[in-house]
Amino acid sequence: MRSYLDDFARRDWQDESPDGIVRLAVVGLGGFAQEQALPGIEKSDFCETTVLVTGSPEKGERVAEEVDAERVLSYEDFQEGEDEEAYDAVYVATPTGRHLDYVETAAELEKDVVTEKPIEKSVERAQRLREVCEAAGVALMVAYRPRLEPDFRRARELIRDGVVGDVTEVHVQFSFPVLEMGGPDQWRIDRELAGGGALMDAGVYTATAAHFFADGEVVSVQGETVSEHEAFDEGVEERGNYTVRFDNDVTASCSASFNSAYNDWVEVTGTEGTLRIEPAFWFNVDRELTVECEDWEATVTGPSVDEVQEEFDHFGYAVLTGTDPEPNAGVGIADLELLEGVYESAETGERVRLD
Numbered sequence: 282m283r284s285y286l287d288d289f290a291r292r293d294w295q296d297e298s299p300d301g302i303v304r305l306a307v308v309g310l311g312g313f314a315q316e317q318a319l320p321g322i323e324k325s326d327f328c329e330t331t332v333l334v335t336g337s338p339e340k341g342e343r344v345a346e347e348v349d350a351e352r353v354l355s356y357e358d359f360q361e362g363e364d365e366e367a368y369d370a371v372y373v374a375t376p377t378g379r380h381l382d383y384v385e386t387a388a389e390l391e392k393d394v395v396t397e398k399p400i401e402k403s404v405e406r407a408q409r410l411r412e413v414c415e416a417a418g419v420a421l422m423v424a425y426r427p428r429l430e431p432d433f434r435r436a437r438e439l440i441r442d443g444v445v446g447d448v449t450e451v452h453v454q455f456s457f458p459v460l461e462m463g464g465p466d467q468w469r470i471d472r473e474l475a476g477g478g479a480l481m482d483a484g485v486y487t488a489t490a491a492h493f494f495a496d497g498e499v500v501s502v503q504g505e506t507v508s509e510h511e512a513f514d515e516g517v518e519e520r521g522n523y524t525v526r527f528d529n530d531v532t533a534s535c536s537a538s539f540n541s542a543y544n545d546w547v548e549v550t551g552t553e554g555t556l557r558i559e560p561a562f563w564f565n566v567d568r569e570l571t572v573e574c575e576d577w578e579a580t581v582t583g584p585s586v587d588e589v590q591e592e593f594d595h596f597g598y599a600v601l602t603g604t605d606p607e608p609n610a611g612v613g614i615a616d617l618e619l620l621e622g623v624y625e626s627a628e629t630g631e632r633v634r635l636d
Contacts, residue, residue: 289431289435289581289583289584290431290583290584290586291431292591292594292595293434293438294429294595294598294607295594295598297602299327299598299601299602300601301327301601302327302328302329302597303327303328303329303369303370303393303596303597303600303601304328304329304330304331304332304367304368304369304370305322305328305329305330305331305332305368305369305370305371305372305593306331306332306333306334306354306359306367306368306370306371306372306392307319307322307330307332307333307334307350307372307374308334308356308359308371308372308373308374308375308383309334309335309373309374309375309376309383310333310334310335310337310340310341310344310374311374311375311376312463313374313397314374315344317564317565317589318372318374318589318593319344319347319348320587320589321587321588321589321590321592321593322348322372322589322590322593323348324587324590325590325593325594325597326594326597327593327594327596327597327598327600327601328370328593328594328596328597330348330349330350331350331351331352331367331368332350332351332352332353332354332364332367332368333345333348333350333352333353333354334353334354334355334356334358334359334383335353335354335355335356336355336356338353338355341353341354351367352364352367356383359383359386360382360383360386362386362389362390365390365392368392369392369393369600370387370392370393370394370395370420370596370600371383371384371386371387371392371393371394371395372394372395372396372424372593373387373394373395373396373397374397375397376468376471376474376475377397377399377401377402377474377475377476377481378401378402378406378473378474378475378476379474380396380397380400380401380406380410381401381406381409381410384396384410384413384414384421385410385413387419388413388414388416388417388419389413389417391417391418391419392419393419393420393421393596393600394414394419394420394421394422395421395422395423395424395592395593395596395606396410396421396422396423396424397423397424398423398424398425398485398489398613398616399476399481399485399613399616399617399620400423400610400613400614400616400617401476401613401617402474402475402476402477402481403476403617403621404614404617404618404621407610407613407614407617408614410610411610411611411614414610420596420599420600420605420606421606421609421610422592422595422596422599422606422608422609423608423609423610423612423613424592424608425489425592425608425612425613426564426588426589426591426592427486427489427490427493427561427562427588428489428493428607428608428612429588429591429592429595429607429608430568430586430588430591431583431584431586432558432568432570432583433490433493433558435570435583436494436547436549436556436558436570437493437494437496439556439572440494440496440549440551440556441496443553444553444554444556444572444574445549445550445551445552445553445554445555445556445572445574446551446552446553446554447551447552447553448494448495448496448531448549448550448551449530449531449532449550449551449552450531450532450533450534450549450550451490451491451494451495451531451532451533451534451547451548451549451550452533452534452535452547452548452549452550453486453487453490453491453533453534453535453536453546453547453548453561454487454535454536454537454544454545454546455483455484455486455487455536455537455538455544455545455561455562456479456483456520456536456537456538456539456541456542456543456544456545457483457538457539457541457542457543457544457545458539458540458541458542458543459479459482459539459540460510460512460539460540465512469482469539470512470513470517470539471517472516472517475517477516477517477518477620477624478506478508478513478517478518478519478521478539479506479518479519479520479521479537479538479539479540480506480518480521480537480620480623480624481620482537482539483537483538483539483562484521484535484537484620484623485616485617485620486537486545486561486562487535487536487537488535488616488619488620489608489612489616490535490547490561490562491525491533491535491619492612492615492616492619494547494549495525495527495529495531495533496529496531497527497528497529497531498527498528498615498636499525499526499527499528499615499618499619499622499635499636500526500527500528500634500635500636501525501526501622501632501633501634501635501636502523502524502525502526502619502622502623502626502632502633502635503523503524503623503626503631503632503633504521504522504523504524504622504623504624504626504627505521505522505523505626505627506518506519506520506521506623506624506627507519507520507521510540513539513540518539518627519538519539519540520536520537520538520539520540520541521536521537521538521623521627522534522535522536522537523535523536523623523626525619528636543563545559545560545561545562545563546558546559546560546561547559547561553574553575554572554573554574554575555572555573556570556571556572556573557569557570557571557573558570558571559571564588564589565585565586565587565588565589566585567582567583567584567585568582568583568585569581569582569583570582570583592608595607618635619635622635
């Protein structure tokens with residue numbers, strides 16, 4: 282384990298220190314954008330916020346003063362291309378079902394894009410989102426901060442180097458009480474805006490973690506959803522669980538909940554040992570990475586990093602160096618295909634093949 286602990290937080294995706302800075306237009310000023318994204322961008326080595334896009338001029342001016350942004354635009358102004366010379370790239374932090382609208386505008390303006398996850402509310406819309414960026418020749422990254430978190434990256438290195446033998450199973454859990462965070466009227470439980478409920482918000486983390494550690498393509502999925510609380514109706518699931526089979530014969534078992542206590546972890550079982558990360562998905566916390574093999578065990582509490590800064594540095598680095606960001610559209614679409622398979626399985630009661 283010692284070699285993996287040296288410089289634990291190293292950025293294995295960074296080979297150089299490029300000159301320049303990527304000026305960002307931040308589209309959407311919800312709670313996450315204000316409390317996590319903008320502070321993370323402010324710390325970034327390769328990005329800065331110069332433009333804010335919001336439906337509330339008052340909020341925009343207040344936040345602009347806090348982060349020293351140069352301009353505040355309405356959504357309409359942004360889509361009309363106003364002040365496009367003031368930014369180089371666009372970060373889309375709106376509700377999921379509106380990502381495509383603003384990514385299309387960014388692509389038309391030939392601006393590189395980083396969009397929040399899930400990439401969109403359906404595979405069809407996500408594919409369109411990728412197409413417009415490819416046609417415009419702009420970079421597109423999906424903001425999967427766990428994929429850039431040191432514990433995740435060191436864990437995948439350990440797995441790929443065979444420390445736990447051949448991977449056989451991945452188990453992932455993510456739950457939190459969403460009603461305590463925003464009440465019953467928030468967009469996360471609005472099917473039109475979110476595309477679903479717990480599976481689309483918490484479940485997308487479990488899906489991408491399963492993909493990340495299984496290191497294969499999905500063959501089939503089976504799942505079920507539950508909606509008992511009165512706040513979760515009209516097709517928005519309160520919680521869901523599912524199993525996945527990958528083309529390398531790794532299996533995964535995952536669950537997500539909007540109405541349970543905080544609980545998030547990833548466990549990878551191999552033929553020679555087990556690896557566990559806990560907590561796995563909550564941001565800016567100290568994580569424990571534990572490896573257990575037959576005759577030894579080791580636990581590392583990784584140094585806490587600002588994962589949002591990491592993802593914007595990764596994006597800025599990719600733009601400045603002309604390289605492809607790792608959490609790309611293909612990653613986002615694969616996760617959505619998995620989740621749409623879960624919804625289909627929950628509705629039919631059958632296992633759904635995706636290959």
